[in-house]
Structures are given as C-alpha cells and as structure tokens.
Amino acid sequence: MSSVLMDRPASLAGGERPAAPDYLLEVRGVGKSFPGVRALDDVQFRLRPGSVHALLGENGAGKSTLMKILAGVHAPDRGEICVKGQPVTLGSPLDALNQGIAMIHQELNLMPYMTVAENIWIQREPKNRFGLIDHGALRRHTQALFERLAIDVDPEAEVRSLTVASRQMVEIAKAVSFDSDVLIMDEPTSALTDKEVDHLFGIIRQLRAQGKGIVYITHKMSELFEIADEFSVFRDGRYIGTHAACDVTRDEIIRMMVGREIAQLFPKEELPIGEVVLSVRNLAVEGVFRDVSFDLRAGEFLGLAGLVGSGRSNVAEALFGVVPATSGEICIDGRPVHIATPAQAMRQGMAFLTEDRKESGCFLILDLLANLEAAVLRARYVKCNFVQQRLLRRGCEDMLRTLRVKAPGLHETIQNLSGGNQQKVLIGRWLLTRPRILILDEPTRGIDVGAKAEIHRLVTRLAAEGVAILMISSELPEVLGMCDRILVMHEGRMTGIVERKDADQVRIMELASR
CATH class of the missing domain: 3.40.50.300 (P-loop containing nucleotide triphosphate hydrolases)
Structure with a gap:
C-alpha cells in the first residue's frame, strides 16, 4: 500500500489528461423486478463531477435498488450504465470499485469481531517481506486516513465495541479510502448527532472540491438544502424529475415524492391526559x-x-x-x-x-x-x-x-x-x-x-x-x-x-x- 488512499491511475501516455467528462455516471432506461414487485421501471439518473446529487423518494420508491445496481450488488434486467461516458457492466461490488464507485449502505456492513483497521483495509492490507500482514503499517495507514477526515476512533478497537455513530464514521472512512470518483451515501446521518452531521458535511465538501461525485440518499429536507447541488425524485419505481436544489421549496419536493399534499407532518392534537x-x-x-x-x-x-x-x-x-x-x-x-x-x-x-x-x-x-x-x-x-x-x-x-x-x-x-x-x-x-x-x-x-x-x-x-x-x-x-x-x-x-x-x-x- 503506497499511500493512505488506494491508487487508480488516471493519466494518459505522454502526460496528457483526458477531457473532463460531462457526467461521472449515467443511468439510462434501467429496469429491475423481484418476485411480485417491479422495483425500477425505465429510470434515469446522471451525476456531474464535483457535485452532490440527492436522491429522494418514499420507501419502496426504488432508490436503494438503483444504488445497489450501481454498487454491483444487483444486476439490472435492462438498461445501460455509463461511467465517464463509457458503457460498463457491474457484475459484482468489486467491478463497481474497479470502475470508481463505492457505496456506504444504510444497513452497516462492518464485521463486528474485527478491528476498525482490519475492516477498512480488508483484502488490501499492507504486507511485510514475508508476505504477512504488517499490523504496524495497517495502524499507521488508518490513523493517517482518520487524521485527514478528523475522525476520532481507535484503529485497533473492535467494531462491536463502537457506538452506531462511530461505526457509521468508519464506514464513511472505508468508502473514502478507495479514492473512488463516485461515492454513494445511503442515509449516512441516521445515527449521527448534529455535530457529527456537520463533520460529515465537511468531509463531503472536501470530496466535492476534489471533483468527486456524491450520490446522497436522505429523507431529511434540511440536509437536502444544506448539502445538495441538485436532486432527483423517484416514485413507485419510476423517475419523476431532476431539479437544482435552489429552485424548489420543501413543499414542492414533498409533492413530487408522494404525489399528494402532506397537510401536517406533526399532527399534534390536544388530547385528554389521564392518570x-x-x-x-x-x-x-x-x-x-x-x-x-x-x-x-x-x-x-x-x-x-x-x-x-x-x-x-x-x-x-x-x-x-x-x-x-x-x-x-x-x-x-x-x-x-x-x-x-x-x-x-x-x-x-x-x-x-x-x-x-x-x-x-x-x-x-x-x-x-x-x-x-x-x-x-x-x-x-x-x-x-x-x-x-x-x-x-x-x-x-x-x-x-x-x-x-x-x-x-x-x-x-x-x-x-x-x-x-x-x-x-x-x-x-x-x-x-x-x-x-x-x-x-x-x-x-x-x-x-x-x-x-x-x-x-x-x-x-x-x-x-x-x-x-x-x-x-x-x-x-x-x-x-x-x-x-x-x-x-x-x-x-x-x-x-x-x-x-x-x-x-x-x-x-x-x-x-x-
């Protein structure tokens, strides 16, 4: 392991660099069905370099299914996926990583009886001259990554000893460690405090400034307006539309998501209080x-x-x-x-x-x-x-x-x-x-x-x-x-x-x- 981040060469012969693509990621006409359920029906999605694109919709709208397709977990039944303008086949999570796509799942996928460092660098561990894992280097690489992301977690702690919030930050660090061009975050703040959310947004802004594309799935309207550049809405497995975050109101987004008005989110009634x-x-x-x-x-x-x-x-x-x-x-x-x-x-x-x-x-x-x-x-x-x-x-x-x-x-x-x-x-x-x-x-x-x-x-x-x-x-x-x-x-x-x-x-x- 030559650096804190996994290297993926990007330059052309002779020192020339390719022209920056219009889109890091494009989804065209993708469909996916499971027994008894059509999860996606002819959906589309495009992610620009150096942007945060929020994906919104009710539960069951198809957001997580599409992201799992992009992460190589599911194969689409039809449609096309392009990375930097080139059609790709994502047959496994390794294929997705090799194409520069990393995902932080809503349900955390860390191994509880392994250390934080072992979880982050699994199958990428630094080796000594005897071909064995160099645990000292493993800790140093993890500590350097955490210092860069301002994460205060012991690299040698077992994951099972961490709080849910700390595990979430480890997942984020693991995804960043691949130096992927596309980072998918599925409800990343569900277990975080306001202070930890601010910390995460700082990491996202840092990645955006480096030209990375962030796909951000959330149900929290406040997060959308704070961190997203644009958003797309799915409903019942179908693509509804894409807008700049600055062009719409909260109520307009909710109408797009649910197809109806939500009159009152907190229907507090004055009820008689008993014994x-x-x-x-x-x-x-x-x-x-x-x-x-x-x-x-x-x-x-x-x-x-x-x-x-x-x-x-x-x-x-x-x-x-x-x-x-x-x-x-x-x-x-x-x-x-x-x-x-x-x-x-x-x-x-x-x-x-x-x-x-x-x-x-x-x-x-x-x-x-x-x-x-x-x-x-x-x-x-x-x-x-x-x-x-x-x-x-x-x-x-x-x-x-x-x-x-x-x-x-x-x-x-x-x-x-x-x-x-x-x-x-x-x-x-x-x-x-x-x-x-x-x-x-x-x-x-x-x-x-x-x-x-x-x-x-x-x-x-x-x-x-x-x-x-x-x-x-x-x-x-x-x-x-x-x-x-x-x-x-x-x-x-x-x-x-x-x-x-x-x-x-x-x-x-x-x-x-x-």
Missing part, C-alpha cells in the same frame, strides 16, 4: 445512567431527548428489562413491579421499538408473518394452547395495509424490504400487542416523509385511546412537534423536564449540553 400509568423513581443502571425519575400518564407523549451517548436509549432498555435496572423503582398503576426481562415487561402491557432494527429488531431471514407475530403468539392469537392462524394472518395483513408496507405479501422475507418498510413492520409487530405503554426509540429513522406523517397520526390515535407513549428521537422537530413534555438527558443524568409550551430547540440543546 399516571408508569411512575419511575431514581432509576439507574450502574456505570450507564443514574437518578432518572418521571411520571407517564395515559394519553400522554413524553419525549426523551439528548445527544447520542446521553443514556436515553439505556433508560428505555432498563424499563423494558433488556438491561435490568440496578437500582430505583418502577410502578405501573401505582403498584411496584420488578422487570428483569422483556417478557415481564410485556406482561405489564409494555411494548418497545428498539433503535437498531438490524441488530435487535428484525429476524432478517424470516418472512413478514414471522416478524409480525413474534410478540403476540403467547397472547391475543392463542386459544386453548392453539394458534388461531386465520385470525392471526388477517390481523397481520390489516397491519401491513394500515402502515402501507410495500411488499408482495406476508410470505416475503423481511431482508428483501427497504429499510423504511422494515421499520414499519417492526412498529406493526408492537401495535398488534395493543400495548398500554409504548416505548418508541427512533420510530421514524430511515422512513420517508409520507410514512412519517402516517406513523405520527397512528400513534396520535393510540394516545387518544389512552396509550401512554415514551418517544426517543434524535430529530428535535419530531420531539417538539409530538410531545406534551420532554425529558432531557446529558451524560447519563437528567438535566430537566420541559413542558411543551416552554420547549424550543435552543432550550432543549442547552439542557442536552450541560
């Missing part, structure tokens, strides 16, 4: 968080806000028995309860949507029916120790329709769905239990704007029926828009609870940074 359902006093997990106290009432939205690492998700895990509390008291309907396992929490009427759908949510190799029924087989759909299969199937089908999950049916394997549709299935799993206390950790991460509005309306309806809801979200507009009160945490401790009428982004960030 205290969940009472928490001085809850703690040793070495993680301490002295967390609050009451949650029937029909109430209580937000749990804080920066990544503040302990907010750990509080949710302690309440649900994933990692039992080491001290403190939990009362439900005024009665102290002991919750040491998720099964005990579920018997108390609790449901918990976890933060990481891939690691702790989906059973990726199973179908939608198996994923939906996992939480209800011991309860609503069992009679005399027999599963009521017909009733169960009907309930699951109704839930897929309610959440507008794009899938051919209950038999479809969940790993074949887009990330957003996987998230909808997980929400559906817990809604089938008809919980009294619903804990939502990042419920709309990776979900498009139309689906967000649907899920917000759905949980608002649950609150109107008396369900008590604890919502954790990294998106402050979501917390501010949906919650009656907001509990803020910083470095494992509570810093305050703010009433809705007193809450704004400045106040919440002040408490989250104390």
